[in-house]
Amino acid sequence: MDDPKPHVLVVEDDKQLRELFRRYLTEIECDVWEAGSADEAFPLALEADLVVLDLGLNGQNGHGLLSRLREVGCYVPVVIVTGEDPDDGDRRTRLEALEIVFWFQKGGPLSQVIHVIQRALGAMRDLRSICEADGKLSLLIETARMRRLIA
Numbered sequence: 001m002d003d004p005k006p007h008v009l010v011v012e013d014d015k016q017l018r019e020l021f022r023r024y025l026t027e028i029e030c031d032v033w034e035a036g037s038a039d040e041a042f043p044l045a046l047e048a049d050l051v052v053l054d055l056g057l058n059g060q061n062g063h064g065l066l067s068r069l070r071e072v073g074c075y076v077p078v079v080i081v082t083g084e085d086p087d088d089g090d091r092r093t094r095l096e097a098l099e100i101v102f103w104f105q106k107g108g109p110l111s112q113v114i115h116v117i118q119r120a121l122g123a124m125r126d127l128r129s130i131c132e133a134d135g136k137l138s139l140l141i142e143t144a145r146m147r148r149l150i151a
Contacts (some may be wrong), residue, residue: 005031006121009048011041011065012081013057017106021052024114030121038065046074050101050120052113057084066100077101077120081113 008030009019015036020080022032033048035041038060045051045065056064080103102116 005029006049006125007031007047008117008121009033009035009041009044009051010050011035011038011045011062012053012054014039015148017054020110023108025117028114028118030117038062038068041065042068045069045076046072048076049124050117051076051078053078053080053082054106055080055084066123070114077124079117079120079122080104081106083107 008025010018010025010032012018012021013036013113018034018036022034025032033044035044036057041051041053042065046069053062053066057065062080063084069076069078078100080100082104083106085105098121101120104113104116
């Protein structure tokens with residue numbers, strides 16, 4: 001039996017960028033869900049296999065969405081793609097405490113983002129196989145291990 005396509009949620013208020021992500025992610029066999037706001041994204045993120053998140057959303061920002069997800073025990077892997085400065089140590093430390101997978105600044109090569117997403121999904125698939133066979137690993141441990149595997 002074939003593995004189902006991974007569900008990747010793209011949370012981005014720029015519709016053109018969401019569509020660009022959709023094209024790239026569809027090419028690597030992902031089922032792509034889209035949201036233009038944190039409120040729209042929240043219920044979808046609870047069911048997603050991976051979230052691509054812009055921090056500078058209108059309304060509640062990406063930081064708020066990520067905090068809300070972690071507060072309810074949702075440790076879905078998150079790849080940040082944002083216009084915010086990744087060298088702001090305070091901001092980066094706060095985000096890493098929320099278990100992000102990777103951080104990209106907008107304007108860089110989209111191929112690098114897609115490569116990290118592919119690696120994250122592959123690592124997640126491998127770890128889920130271990131979890132199904134073992135039945136003892138928590139999703140939090142799975143996410144932490146995945147971060148180390150793709151780094």
